[in-house]
Amino acid sequence: MEVYLDNNATTMVDPKVFEEMKPFFIEKYGNPNSLHRFGAGTHPKMLEALNYLYEGINAADEDDIVITANATESINSVIKGIWVDKILNGDKKHIITSEVEHPAVTAACKFLESQGVAVTYLPVNEQGVLEASAVKEYIKEDTALVSIMWANNETGKIFPIKEIGQICKAAGVPFHTDATQAIGKVKVDVQDTNVDYLTFSAHKFHGPKGVGGTYIRKGYTLTPLLHGGEQMGGLRAGTVDVASMVGMGLAMKLATSPIALAHEEGHIKRLRDKLENAILEIPETIVIGGKENRTPNTTLISIRGVEGESMLWDLNQNGVGASTGSACASEDLEANPVMNAFGSDSELAHTGVRLSLSRFNTEEQIDYAINVIKNAVERLRGLSSSYAYAPESHKSAL
Numbered sequence: 001m002e003v004y005l006d007n008n009a010t011t012m013v014d015p016k017v018f019e020e021m022k023p024f025f026i027e028k029y030g031n032p033n034s035l036h037r038f039g040a041g042t043h044p045k046m047l048e049a050l051n052y053l054y055e056g057i058n059a060a061d062e063d064d065i066v067i068t069a070n071a072t073e074s075i076n077s078v079i080k081g082i083w084v085d086k087i088l089n090g091d092k093k094h095i096i097t098s099e100v101e102h103p104a105v106t107a108a109c110k111f112l113e114s115q116g117v118a119v120t121y122l123p124v125n126e127q128g129v130l131e132a133s134a135v136k137e138y139i140k141e142d143t144a145l146v147s148i149m150w151a152n153n154e155t156g157k158i159f160p161i162k163e164i165g166q167i168c169k170a171a172g173v174p175f176h177t178d179a180t181q182a183i184g185k186v187k188v189d190v191q192d193t194n195v196d197y198l199t200f201s202a203h204k205f206h207g208p209k210g211v212g213g214t215y216i217r218k219g220y221t222l223t224p225l226l227h228g229g230e231q232m233g234g235l236r237a238g239t240v241d242v243a244s245m246v247g248m249g250l251a252m253k254l255a256t257s258p259i260a261l262a263h264e265e266g267h268i269k270r271l272r273d274k275l276e277n278a279i280l281e282i283p284e285t286i287v288i289g290g291k292e293n294r295t296p297n298t299t300l301i302s303i304r305g306v307e308g309e310s311m312l313w314d315l316n317q318n319g320v321g322a323s324t325g326s327a328c329a330s331e332d333l334e335a336n337p338v339m340n341a342f343g344s345d346s347e348l349a350h351t352g353v354r355l356s357l358s359r360f361n362t363e364e365q366i367d368y369a370i371n372v373i374k375n376a377v378e379r380l381r382g383l384s385s386s387y388a389y390a391p392e393s394h395k396s397a398l
């Protein structure tokens with residue numbers, strides 16, 4: 001049996017989405033910017049897709065949604081656009097973000113630091129969540145942007161976006177949230193949360209890889225990252241990947257409907273809890289950050305005495321796909337940065353396994369995965385020259 005439990009890394013394209021995309025490769029293949037029928041033939045479904053995207057995040061008609069290649073491009077377009085507009089060509093000097101953002105945010109901020117921008121990386125508490133009050137404490141007259149993720153890709157922890165949005169609005173500071181791990185898992189509403197910029201990737205909610213979006217509230221501008229043609233009203237040059245845009249629109253509709261979100265909170269959360277609680281029956285296991293306030297599909301568990309990478313290999317040998325955290329970090333044996341941010345000790349930071357479910361996982365698959373994981377832990381602990389049962393030491397490690 002094969003069981004895919006790495007949906008925070010990427011998801012399977014929903015077959016309904018795949019069917020929706022097909023015509024735009026060999027039938028409606030015109031360039032949408034061409035005036036003839038072959039180009040104009042793409043417009044109805046592109047407009048429908050755009051409407052689905054607006055509905056999915058409750059964007060107002062007068063707001064903008066720019067189609068990009070992925071969340072990484074969207075995030076860079078926001079952070080570097082603010083840099084050009086508010087810092088290079090304005091009187092701002094400072095950006096606020098958190099210590100547990102995805103590398104797309106952190107690396108963009110590190111680049112700005114290399115260009116002389118002051119960046120505050122707010123710490124998280126022992127539950128891995130940032131306190132909204134910390135944003136208020138660090139906002140200054142010269143703050144150009146606050147960028148805080150909606151949900152963390154490794155722990156699933158949900159951040160206080162509504163409160164942070166209120167603080168930023170009161171201070172007159174633009175607020176960006178990276179909602180890549182929130183869309184399709186929890187309700188995302190840009191009107192209810194005072195978000196000014198929001199970024200996402202279709203492949204996180206059963207859409208195709210290689211397409212994402214940037215939400216820009218009316219009245220907020222961004223100097224484009226990419227210059228060239230007049231696509232997206234000049235906000236993002238380059239011929240639009242019509243098939244992927246249409247796929248992303250339908251994927252957004254399917255993933256954010258009230259029924260879909262109820263299914264996440266109900267069935268998928270139940271399967272996640274079943275998987276998690278079965279693993280916690282193994283001695284010296286801890287849910288990193290605790291169980292509260294998480295996306296319903298994610299668990300990051302530390303298993304003392306079992307190196308995360310060794311665990312992944314063992315699981316893979318038995319048909320189970322998982323990760324130790326962000327795929328872009330999974331090539332090296334560096335300690336998990338999110339776990340480091342919690343202040344966990346180095347041993348713990350190497351023992352995390354992330355399991356992330358989707359609506360395509362079944363109860364039978366979860367039962368199989370539980371069995372595989374329990375056998376892997378027993379085998380790997382038995383092979384370890386350094387592991388000795390010491391239940392008290394693991395609890396104090398966090």
Ligand SMILES: Cc1ncc(COP(=O)(O)O)c(CNc2co[nH]c2=O)c1O
Pocket residue numbers: 008009010070071072073102104149151152153154178180181201203212325326327328
């Ligand atoms: C919160 C968050 N932001 C941005 C990105 C970047 O998305 P992309 O541009 O489509 O790659 C990811 C991808 N996160 C992961 C990719 O692999 N494992 C992960 O957890 C993410 O989880």
